[in-house]
Amino acid sequence: MKLIAGLGNPGREYEATRHNIGFMVIDELSKRWNIPLNQQKFKGIFGSGVVNGEKVILLKPLTYMNLSGESIRPLLDYYKIEVADFIVLYDDLDLPVGKLRLRTKGSAGGHNGIKSTIAHLGTQEFNRIRMGIDRPKHGMKVVDYVLGRFAAEEMSEVQHSIQKSADACEQWLSAPFLQVMNTFNGQ
Numbered sequence: 001m002k003l004i005a006g007l008g009n010p011g012r013e014y015e016a017t018r019h020n021i022g023f024m025v026i027d028e029l030s031k032r033w034n035i036p037l038n039q040q041k042f043k044g045i046f047g048s049g050v051v052n053g054e055k056v057i058l059l060k061p062l063t064y065m066n067l068s069g070e071s072i073r074p075l076l077d078y079y080k081i082e083v084a085d086f087i088v089l090y091d092d093l094d095l096p097v098g099k100l101r102l103r104t105k106g107s108a109g110g111h112n113g114i115k116s117t118i119a120h121l122g123t124q125e126f127n128r129i130r131m132g133i134d135r136p137k138h139g140m141k142v143v144d145y146v147l148g149r150f151a152a153e154e155m156s157e158v159q160h161s162i163q164k165s166a167d168a169c170e171q172w173l174s175a176p177f178l179q180v181m182n183t184f185n186g187q
Helices: 018-033 069-078 112-121 142-146 152-172 177-185
Strands: 002-006 039-041 044-051 054-061 086-092 100-103 127-132
Touching: 002 018, 002 069, 018 044, 018 054, 018 086, 018 127, 018 142, 018 152, 044 069, 054 069, 069 086, 069 112, 086 112, 086 152, 100 152, 100 177, 127 152, 152 177
Parallel strands: 002 054, 002 086, 086 127
Antiparallel strands: 039 044, 044 054, 100 127
8 A cells, every 4th residue: 555645735825836836736636647635534635546556645634734744654654554655755856847856764864844844754864856846036025935936937837747746656556766867867
């Protein structure tokens, strides 16, 4: 069994913001794999299904970004999912819009959702897909930037990033994550 969690903030006001790109990938996977997000428990909304013979759970924590680990850890424990069978999708200020970076471990890099996940898992060693959202320009505050919407001219790159992230998750169901990293980090 695999768990794929996308980080974001709940509520309509955050739906299409930069910080919610992880939620956007979960929505894409939900459509692609016909897995409705119809269960609410573990401080999150999730759904489960079988994809290519593998049971998969898709999760959107509803804790707000800074407390994401409070949703992820209990779900992992309840379903007895190993950390090696977990992947998290989230936004990254240090990558240009549209760029992906897959990793098997690392620090939070200032990302509060990942800080919470590391704290609740007790390890920095878990699979992740970081999706570039770029840095704010012209002295804009980071919080205002990440809670803002993508510019119209960025949307094709954003959609490409969402599709590639979903493709990487799909490949991970049948291939080791290191192989998936080699495929998608070079693109």
